Amino acid sequence: MSAAEWGYTKRNGPFTWAKNYPTAAGIRQSPVDIDTALATSDSSLESKPLRWKYVPQNTRTIVNSGHGWRVDVDSEGSELVGGPLEGTYKLQQFHCHWGSSSDKGSEHTVDGQSYAAELHLVHWNSSKYADCGEAADYPDGLTVLGVLLKVGAKNPELQKVIDLIPSISHRGEKTEVKEAIDPAKMLPKTLSYWTYLGSLTVPPCNESVTWILFKEPVEVSEEQLAAFRSLRCYKRGEECPCDEVDGLLISNYRPTLPLGTRELRECGS
Numbered sequence: 001m002s003a004a005e006w007g008y009t010k011r012n013g014p015f016t017w018a019k020n021y022p023t024a025a026g027i028r029q030s031p032v033d034i035d036t037a038l039a040t041s042d043s044s045l046e047s048k049p050l051r052w053k054y055v056p057q058n059t060r061t062i063v064n065s066g067h068g069w070r071v072d073v074d075s076e077g078s079e080l081v082g083g084p085l086e087g088t089y090k091l092q093q094f095h096c097h098w099g100s101s102s103d104k105g106s107e108h109t110v111d112g113q114s115y116a117a118e119l120h121l122v123h124w125n126s127s128k129y130a131d132c133g134e135a136a137d138y139p140d141g142l143t144v145l146g147v148l149l150k151v152g153a154k155n156p157e158l159q160k161v162i163d164l165i166p167s168i169s170h171r172g173e174k175t176e177v178k179e180a181i182d183p184a185k186m187l188p189k190t191l192s193y194w195t196y197l198g199s200l201t202v203p204p205c206n207e208s209v210t211w212i213l214f215k216e217p218v219e220v221s222e223e224q225l226a227a228f229r230s231l232r233c234y235k236r237g238e239e240c241p242c243d244e245v246d247g248l249l250i251s252n253y254r255p256t257l258p259l260g261t262r263e264l265r266e267c268g269s
């Protein structure tokens with residue numbers, strides 16, 4: 001989309017994306033509702049535990065993409081292997097999706113239930129592809145670890161992100177992450193998960209993501225969610241293009257798409 005960039009308002013939101021990004025109307029789209037009764041447990045998943053290694057010092061910059069905040073990471077030194085994955089995946093970035101109030105905001109839902117937000121750790125298949133951009137064009141190119149966020153205690157690791165939000169209030173602004181953020185500390189204690197083949201949940205909605213969604217939600221406080229909603233979707237000095245309340249990014253989640261004939265597997269109770 002040229003002037004009217006895609007976004008989350010009535011005018012440019014998820015139901016308009018397929019106009020400019022035909023893949024958004026595909027049959028392997030994300031997010032989906034996790035119908036727990038449909039999930040099949042798979043011994044091959046149990047036999048290859050999910051394993052990851054992150055380098056906190058490699059969390060480089062945080063940017064306001066206009067669609068939310070995103071922490072870009074130097075992939076070197078990171079790895080994610082096991083579970084449903086063939087080969088090694090490296091961490092590229094992590095970001096979050098939320099709603100205008102904490103009764104909604106996650107992208108995946110579980111038996112129809114929404115959570116307050118959802119954290120995505122984006123990895124690319126470094127065994128087969130040269131970088132994330134290339135990997136995004138292949139069905140086995142990307143893996144996203146999804147963490148459901150529910151309202152509760154303040155999340156100390158995410159607080160390091162929240163503290164940087166005032167310096168990236170407008171679209172395009174970015175700043176150095178000085179205090180290292182450890183992605184591993186944002187994951188739940190129990191590692192049970194659901195996995196299925198899906199897509200990027202934002203345009204161009206490439207159908208190249210192996211989704212791994214942890215079952216156990218992680219806590220975040222209402223104040224921390226309010227900080228996410230204080231980001232603006234337009235550039236400093238420009239007028240607000242979106243018809244959101246003075247361009248505040250109060251909601252940036254895509255509603256669920258049909259799972260269709262895709263298999264939904266689970267590992268752990």
Ligand SMILES: CCCCCCc1ccc(S(N)(=O)=O)cc1
Nearest residue numbers: 120122133136144199200201202
């Ligand atoms: C054409 C290059 C694509 C880079 C990948 C950008 C991206 C990664 C993950 C997600 S999400 N919300 O599915 O985790 C959205 C966007």
Ligand SMILES: [Zn+2]
Nearest residue numbers: 095097120201
């Ligand atoms: Zn995401």
